[in-house]
Amino acid sequence: MEKEFKSGFAAIIGLPNVGKSTLLNAIAGQKIAIVSDKSQTTRNKILAIFNDEGHQIVFTDTPGIHRPHNKLGEFMVKTAKDAAGDVDIVLFMVDAEKKVSDTERKIAEDMQKSGIDTILVINKADKVVKEEILPIIASYAGVCDFAAVVPISAKTGDGVEILLDEMKKLLPKGPKFYDEELVTDQQEKQIAEEIIREKILRFLDKEVPHGIAVQIEKMSELDNITKIYASIYCEKASHKGIIIGKNGEMLKKIGKCARVDIEEMLDKKVYLELWVKVKNDWRNSEKLIKNFGFDL
Structure with a gap:
């Protein structure tokens, strides 16, 4: 019996400069979202597509959620929130080297209210010892019931395959939205x-x-x-x-x-x-x- 195909859309959200674009590029296998050590570097939703034998995941990369200081900033925040509200899976990305902020707790609350399957992705896990990751997870206790918690290093690729495996479990049955040869919808x-x-x-x-x-x-x-x-x-x-x-x-x-x-x-x-x-x-x-x- 042929295995049923699963597909869906996923958004990567989080504070500015947490590593969202680096993760997107690691998944796509080529540079499609700009990577910088400065915050607010991603401005438009960018699609990247992951394919394997039985799955297709269409990713949207979003600007970091921050307080807007001008009309472009307002547009960036709106883009991030719109992308998160129209997907099957949300990857909520945090930095293992930083304390959990009130803004991040608010994002987690919003994800819980949305009912969208949300995975807590702890990036830069290679920069800290395992014991430092546990308090991050504990900070969200009672705030959001995450579908999974996955420590990764978007820069080295460690944990990315595990993350993709967790996402595959959450995908609904569906068609192949894009041709397998397509990596991004960007020209x-x-x-x-x-x-x-x-x-x-x-x-x-x-x-x-x-x-x-x-x-x-x-x-x-x-x-x-x-x-x-x-x-x-x-x-x-x-x-x-x-x-x-x-x-x-x-x-x-x-x-x-x-x-x-x-x-x-x-x-x-x-x-x-x-x-x-x-x-x-x-x-x-x-x-x-x-x-x-x-x-x-």
């Missing part, structure tokens, strides 16, 4: 934009990165080379100088590192040209947020 252009933004986040400090949007103006093929022309938008003229750097060195560094990752994604040579432009206070302009590809 190459979107992924390239995210890769460029990741490099900006890596090399620049404080508030400059979060006032950054990247837009590819043109992407074309010529003689087995992909030519990409992209604009980096910032909110202040002073930020433009920081991004360009002395004698253009910072912009060259961003471009060089982004090009390497984009070439790996496309599996071909890439010519990347970057411009830096100023759009004052764009994060508080609904029109500009939409222009940069965010659905409000």
Whole structure:
């Protein structure tokens, strides 16, 4: 008798910078959500698809849940909450190295009320001893009846297979929503934009990165080379100088590192040209947020 196919949708939620994008990339096997040590780096819901012989799990990655400081921040929080409310399984991700916060307890309460199967994913478990994980689990006693608790290291991949096995147990019977060859619903252009933004986040400090949007103006093929022309938008003229750097060195560094990752994604040579432009206070302009590809 043929085994019944199981499929469903899953959301990864948690505070900013807890490792959600790293986990998503580990599951998908390639870089599709930007990974940075700065919070609030994921802005749009990003689908990644896990397939094996009898299962398909469609993941949505969400921005970290935080207090919004501008219209873009409001959009990011709304995206996270919307994604969590329309799935079969929620992965609630916490950091093993940090104390449980009131916000995290509130998220756990909301998950309990929602009735959605929720797995507590304790990331960075490789950074602490086992005895330090027990108080984290105890902090949620009486708050949320988790379907499972799984310590992992999204960075090394430890525990990820166990997590997927726990998720498979919770999946409902269902069809294959997407072709097995599809890893993400993101277009190459979107992924390239995210890769460029990741490099900006890596090399620049404080508030400059979060006032950054990247837009590819043109992407074309010529003689087995992909030519990409992209604009980096910032909110202040002073930020433009920081991004360009002395004698253009910072912009060259961003471009060089982004090009390497984009070439790996496309599996071909890439010519990347970057411009830096100023759009004052764009994060508080609904029109500009939409222009940069965010659905409000």
